[in-house]
Each structure stands twice: as C-alpha cells, then as structure tokens.
Amino acid sequence: MRRTGLLLLTSFMPEQEALSVPPHWLPDHATLGNYLTFFTPSGTRSIVGRRAAENTLPGIRNSVVAACGTAALNLMLGTLAAYAFARLRFPGRRSLMFLHLGSRMVPGIALIVPLYLLIHHLGLLDNLLALVITYLTFTLPFTIWVLKSYFQAIPRDLEEAALIDGCTWLRMVVRVLLPAAAPGLVAAAMFAFMTAWNDYLFAVILTSSMAAKTAPVVVAGFATDVTTERTLMAAGGVLAVVPPLLLAFLFQRFIVQGLAAGAVKG
Amino acid sequence: MVRANRSANRMARRAFLKGAALTGLGLAGLQVRRRAGAATGPTPVRFAGWAFEPQVVEANVKRFMEQNPDIKVQYEPLDLQLYNEKMVALFNAGTQPDAYYVRDTNLGAWVEAGWLQPIDGLPGLAELDADIFPFNLEALKYKGKQYGTPYYGDIYVYMYDRKALQRVGIPKSPVTLDQLREAALAVKKAGLAEYPILKGFKTNVDGLSEFWSMVFASGGNLFDEAMNPVYPDKDKTGLSVLEWMVQAIHDWKILDPKGLELDETQARDAFVNGQGFFTSNVGNVLPRANNPQHSKRAGDIAPTRFPGLTDVGKGPMGWTRLYCIDAKTKVRDAGWRLIYYMGGKDKTGTYYTAKDWYVKYGVGYAFKSLDKDPDMIKEHRAAGWDLDVRSQQYGAARARQNITATWYNEWDRFTQQQIQNALVKKLSPHEALTASANKARELKKQWG
Numbered sequence: 001m002r003r004t005g006l007l008l009l010t011s012f013m014p015e016q017e018a019l020s021v022p023p024h025w026l027p028d029h030a031t032l033g034n035y036l037t038f039f040t041p042s043g044t045r046s047i048v049g050r051r052a053a054e055n056t057l058p059g060i061r062n063s064v065v066a067a068c069g070t071a072a073l074n075l076m077l078g079t080l081a082a083y084a085f086a087r088l089r090f091p092g093r094r095s096l097m098f099l100h101l102g103s104r105m106v107p108g109i110a111l112i113v114p115l116y117l118l119i120h121h122l123g124l125l126d127n128l129l130a131l132v133i134t135y136l137t138f139t140l141p142f143t144i145w146v147l148k149s150y151f152q153a154i155p156r157d158l159e160e161a162a163l164i165d166g167c168t169w170l171r172m173v174v175r176v177l178l179p180a181a182a183p184g185l186v187a188a189a190m191f192a193f194m195t196a197w198n199d200y201l202f203a204v205i206l207t208s209s210m211a212a213k214t215a216p217v218v219v220a221g222f223a224t225d226v227t228t229e230r231t232l233m234a235a236g237g238v239l240a241v242v243p244p245l246l247l248a249f250l251f252q253r254f255i256v257q258g259l260a261a262g263a264v265k266g
Numbered sequence: 267m268v269r270a271n272r273s274a275n276r277m278a279r280r281a282f283l284k285g286a287a288l289t290g291l292g293l294a295g296l297q298v299r300r301r302a303g304a305a306t307g308p309t310p311v312r313f314a315g316w317a318f319e320p321q322v323v324e325a326n327v328k329r330f331m332e333q334n335p336d337i338k339v340q341y342e343p344l345d346l347q348l349y350n351e352k353m354v355a356l357f358n359a360g361t362q363p364d365a366y367y368v369r370d371t372n373l374g375a376w377v378e379a380g381w382l383q384p385i386d387g388l389p390g391l392a393e394l395d396a397d398i399f400p401f402n403l404e405a406l407k408y409k410g411k412q413y414g415t416p417y418y419g420d421i422y423v424y425m426y427d428r429k430a431l432q433r434v435g436i437p438k439s440p441v442t443l444d445q446l447r448e449a450a451l452a453v454k455k456a457g458l459a460e461y462p463i464l465k466g467f468k469t470n471v472d473g474l475s476e477f478w479s480m481v482f483a484s485g486g487n488l489f490d491e492a493m494n495p496v497y498p499d500k501d502k503t504g505l506s507v508l509e510w511m512v513q514a515i516h517d518w519k520i521l522d523p524k525g526l527e528l529d530e531t532q533a534r535d536a537f538v539n540g541q542g543f544f545t546s547n548v549g550n551v552l553p554r555a556n557n558p559q560h561s562k563r564a565g566d567i568a569p570t571r572f573p574g575l576t577d578v579g580k581g582p583m584g585w586t587r588l589y590c591i592d593a594k595t596k597v598r599d600a601g602w603r604l605i606y607y608m609g610g611k612d613k614t615g616t617y618y619t620a621k622d623w624y625v626k627y628g629v630g631y632a633f634k635s636l637d638k639d640p641d642m643i644k645e646h647r648a649a650g651w652d653l654d655v656r657s658q659q660y661g662a663a664r665a666r667q668n669i670t671a672t673w674y675n676e677w678d679r680f681t682q683q684q685i686q687n688a689l690v691k692k693l694s695p696h697e698a699l700t701a702s703a704n705k706a707r708e709l710k711k712q713w714g
C-alpha cells in the first residue's frame with residue numbers, strides 16, 4: 001500500500017522534487033505535468049523518454065487488448081477443459097492434469113528463443129495475437145485447475161435437474177452451470193488478465209513496434225543509459241494500474257469467493 | 267467431320283501452347299524488368315539499436331538517407347533493458363538486422379558466435395581510427411580485428427562540490443587519494459557533512475567502475491594482456507585502493523556507509539540533488555549536474571582528474587558502445603556507409619551524430635578533434651569541465667582488459683560482492699580480492 005501511495009504521490013511531483021534529499025511524501029509543488037506529457041509529449045521538460053511518453057497511451061491500449069483477449073480465451077477453453085476434468089472419467093486424466101500444472105514450472109526465459117522461432121515461423125511477430133497465444137499457454141493450466149475445483153464443488157444434482165427438466169447439455173451449461181460457477185470464472189479471468197497485463201519479458205521479445213508493444217515495455221523506456229525519468233515512470237505506472245484496479249473493484253466479491261473455493265475445496 | 271474436329275482441336279492446342287509461351291515470356295520479361303528496377307532502386311538496410319531516444323536516431327537516419335539517396339534505412343528501436351536477449355532471439359531466428367548497436371561487454375561473445383564481421387580495410391576507416399581516443403579504439407577491436415565504429419564512449423569522472431572546497435580553504439582539486447582524504451576530512455571538520463564522499467556500492471552495471479578507475483589512475487592494473495588476474499599480490503594497486511576505501515568508511519569516516527544500500531544511479535541522483543560533496547559517476551552526469559533545470563547544485567560541480575594512489579598522470583576507466591555490421595548481411599557496403607555515418611563522419615566531413623548526442627544528452631564521443639570544436643568547447647564549459655583536465659582524462663583513459671571476455675559480467679558481479687564484503691569488514695581486502703582473482707581464474711579456465 002505504501003508503495004502504491006508513493007507511486008501515486010511521485011506522479012504529481014516535478015522530477016527534482018522526487019529526487020530531493022531527504023525524500024518527502026507530499027509534493028510541495030504538485031503538478032499534473034507528468035500526466036499532460038502523455039498527451040503532449042513534444043512539450044516534455046524531461047531529459048529523456050519523449051518517445052516513451054508518446055507511446056504510453058497506445059501501449060496501455062495494446063495491453064488492454066492482449067489482456068482481455070487472454071482472459072476471454074482462457075474462459076472459453078478453460079471452461080471446456082475444466083468441465084471434462086471435473087465430470088468425466090477417462091484414462092490419463094490425473095497425469096494430464098499434472099502435465100498442465102507442470103508446464104507452469106518452466107521458467108519463461110528458458111523458452112524465449114524457441115518461442116520466438118515458433119512465432120516467427122507462424123508469421124506473428126509484432127502481433128498482439130502472438131502475445132495472446134503466448135499468455136494463453138501460461139495461464140490456461142491455472143484456469144483449468146481453478147475451474148475444475150469450482151465445477152467439482154457444484155452439486156451434480158443441479159445439472160441433472162436441468163437435464164431432466166428438458167435442457168440440452170449446452171443450455172444447461174449456459175443457464176445453470178456457468179452462473180453457479182461465476183465466482184470461479186471471474187477469478188480465473190482476472191488471474192489470466194493480470195498475468196497478461198504484467199508481462200514484460202515476452203512482450204519485449206515478441207514485439208518491436210507500437211502495433212503490439214504493451215504498457216510495461218513502453219514504460220521501461222523511461223529508464224535509459226543516461227537517466228531515469230522517475231516521475232514520468234510513476235505517472236505511466238499509475239495509468240497502467242487503473243484498468244486492472246477498476247476490474248478488481250468491480251469483481252472484488254467474485255474474486256475472493258472464486259479463489260477461496262479453488263484453494264480450499266480443491 | 268471427325269477430322270475437322272481433330273483439326274480444330276489441334277489448332278486449339280497450338281493456340282493454347284502459343285498463348286502459354288507468350289504469357290511465360292511476358293512474365294519472364296516482367297520479372298527481368300522488376301529485377302532491373304530493384305537493382306536501380308535504393309538498397310534497403312535494416313538497422314537496430316536499443317531504444318535510447320529513438321526519435322533522435324530517426325532524425326539522424328533520415329539525414330543519412332537525404333545524403334545517401336541510394337540507401338533506404340529501416341530503423342527499428344529495440345528494448346534497452348533486454349537488448350542482448352532480444353538480439354540473441356533475432357540471431358537464432360536468422361532475422362537479425364544488417365547493422366546494429368553492440369555493447370563492448372557483448373563484443374567478444376558475439377564475435378565468437380559468428381554474428382559480427384570485421385570492418386578492417388573498409389574505405390575511410392583508417393582516417394577515422396586516427397582520430398579516435400585510444401581507449402575507444404581498443405574497445406572496437408577483438409583479437410586484433412576491428413568490428414565497429416563508436417556509437418558513444420565515455421569515461422568515469424570524479425567530481426566534487428567546488429564551493430564547499432573553497433569554503434574550507436582548499437584551493438586545488440584533489441588528484442590523489444591522500445588529497446581526497448584531506449579534502450574530505452576538511453569538509454567533515456567544517457561540519458558541512460558527516461560523510462562527505464557519497465558512492466553507491468550496491469551491485470549494479472557500473473558498480474565496479476570507480477574501483478577500476480582508481481586502479482588505472484594509480485598506474486596499476488587488474489589483469490595482464492592474457493586476461494590473467496595480477497591482483498592482489500603481483501600488482502598491489504587494487505589491494506591498496508580497496509584498503510583505502512575500507513579505511514575511508516571505518517577509520518576516517520569520510521565515505522558514507524549509506525552507499526552500501528544505494529546503487530550508482532541512486533547515488534548519482536542523490537548527489538545531483540545536494541547530498542555528498544565528492545562522488546564519481548559516468549561522464550554524461552556532468553552536463554545535467556551543472557544544468558539549473560535539472561540540478562540543485564548547478565554551477566558548483568567540478569570534475570577533477572580521477573584520484574589514484576599517486577599522481578602518475580594516468581586516466582580512469584572508459585567504455586564504448588559500437589555500431590557493427592552483421593556477418594551475414596547481403597548489403598555490406600551500404601551497411602558500412604551507414605555505420606561510418608552514424609559512428610563517424612557525414613558527407614560534409616562532420617562528426618554529425620556524435621556532436622548531436624553530446625549537445626543533446628551529454629553522451630560522450632570518441633573523437634579527439636571534437637575537443638577543439640568551438641561548439642563542443644562551449645558545451646564542455648557549460649558542463650563544468652576544465653578543458654585541459656577533460657582532454658587529459660579522455661586521452662589517458664583505458665579500456666578494461668577483460669571486457670571482451672565472455673565471462674566478464676559474471677566476474678564483475680562477483681567482484682562487486684567481494685568488495686561489499688570488504689567494505690562491511692566481512693572479509694579483509696586481501697581475502698576479498700583473492701576470492702575475486704580466483705573466480706577470474708576459474709571462469710577463464712571454464713570459458714577459455
């Protein structure tokens with residue numbers, strides 16, 4: 001909380017004040033200049049980072065697209081896979097679950113070169129779709145685990161009652177199962193969204209222009225060989241925090257319920 | 267009837283074959299014309315570098331294309347922090363650009379990997395080399411071959427608060443570690459600061475630069491030509507410098523122990539904003555430190571010759587970033603013209619990009635003759651330089667012997683940790699440097 005507060009307050013300080021000794025929390029000369037820089041980068045008084053300032057808002061837009069795409073695909077694919085794991089008995093079910101989980105154990109840096117080659121061969125370099133596919137591979141196992149636990153916690157009787165009442169299987173899923181699993185779905189979607197939102201490594205390697213560069217990559221541009229524009233970076237950080245924060249506030253109740261269910265009833 | 271049909275069919279087949287042949291010829295002609303067109307159009311050169319102020323690079327590239335209309339440069343700024351990782355991915359995919367930036371810390375590894383090509387003998391290079399500071403020129407070479415032109419090069423600079431020294435009655439800037447101690451003690455005695463020297467010792471990319479600089483300024487070295495460590499016993503300079511640093515913290519209490527929690531970047535910003543009276547940092551800090559828009563002590567910061575154990579007229583450590591040409595490029599000549607322009611002269615014979623970087627950002631240049639350029643002299647003075655001190659320091663600066671070794675970064679980080687151990691008295695200076703030297707031997711054996 002203190003870090004977030006410091007980030008917020010620093011974003012309203014002139015650069016000199018942010019570096020003053022001893023440091024202080026409240027800005028003596030509060031300014032909106034750092035935020036205005038993102039709208040009129042040519043007027044910036046900073047030493048470096050003009051290009052990063054120009055690209056911050058488009059970078060946030062790209063982040064939103066990549067994160068929303070990842071979350072949506074997670075829900076689509078994760079729901080189907082998790083339902084199968086929760087309700088169907090088939091050979092290799094347990095091994096397959098652990099294989100999914102095991103895929104999360106591989107550090108990203110170890111995969112970066114083969115992943116780059118793969119995306120290159122697919123012709124998807126510098127494309128938001130490449131980011132969505134990449135994030136999907138990392139987030140889907142967690143989504144499946146969370147949703148599987150959640151589906152298992154929903155009584156079969158509910159499904160059977162809907163089917164006896166004349167629902168088709170698909171109608172039962174849409175009308176009965178998914179509403180009952182809403183907290184789990186929201187938690188899984190939020191996790192996928194946040195993972196995609198926070199990624200720096202894959203975005204930096206797989207993108208090269210504003211066609212696909214995301215906010216973390218752009219904001220990192222305020223730190224250069226010559227200096228770091230701390231106040232611009234803080235303002236960029238604050239802007240980048242807003243979308244996930246809004247989502248977290250909106251779905252707070254579901255997120256807590258969903259994650260708690262996944263953790264305890266697994 | 268049947269015959270007539272056959273005859274008509276034959277005619278149709280002939281007509282088809284004739285049409286196909288004509289179409290084929292037409293397409294071939296078109297291809298030839300296209301190829302001829304391609305040959306006469308501008309040669310495309312893909313150029314990339316880490317994204318330090320890409321709008322400035324774009325403007326310089328545009329200017330290059332105006333002066334060289336037969337070349338079309340496609341510039342792509344890459345991430346600064348993970349540049350090495352990104353380039354490794356590009357090399358592995360075979361999608362690397364034709365020309366690009368290279369850090370001196372990566373040069374050896376990239377040459378050994380077969381990614382760069384030497385530029386020896388290319389037109390204009392010898393003339394360019396004659397005007398490059400020795401430490402920059404050394405950094406452009408690996409195993410006797412030159413691989414690049416200088417993007418920028420800078421030195422580590424020792425700086426102090428001129429006003430504070432005047433107040434305590436010290437008229438001359440310190441140029442030896444003894445003089446630095448005396449000056450710092452005088453500032454301390456006058457009550458201006460509890461710890462007058464501020465340095466960042468937290469592990470950082472520049473964390474070892476002051477140690478190197480003090481060793482070089484003392485006339486010593488850490489490695490021989492074959493990259494074998496000569497410290498702490500064969501050449502005792504490194505040991506004496508570290509002993510001085512430990513005493514400065516614990517005995518004389520002039521070196522701020524808070525520096526153990528700061529990295530070089532944080533220490534630099536704290537100094538620019540009024541903390542500490544003596545520090546060292548990269549050369550490009552000076553223009554900012556003396557710019558009232560960006561510094562609270564603008565006009566008070568003065569650089570001095572980097573202090574060593576004795577005043578032997580040597581310089582500090584310097585480093586260089588390069589423009590290189592890819593080993594597999596198909597547009598070598600165009601690539602060379604681009605890096606000659608970016609890292610050398612334009613069509614009018616001016617070091618345009620080097621001047622542009624220095625004037626805009628204080629980024630150091632590699633060319634001796636620019637020291638006499640009136641525009642640059644004006645900038646140097648505004649930055650607080652005494653011109654003689656500047657020329658002496660850049661002229662006498664040295665590159666690190668083992669900078670091109672594939673194991674340099676690992677050794678650098680390990681040595682920073684050993685120096686931290688000595689500064690907190692966990693190890694004696696001799697033990698710390700012995701551990702560092704042993705690590706260098708081990709890495710050299712491992713990597714060759």
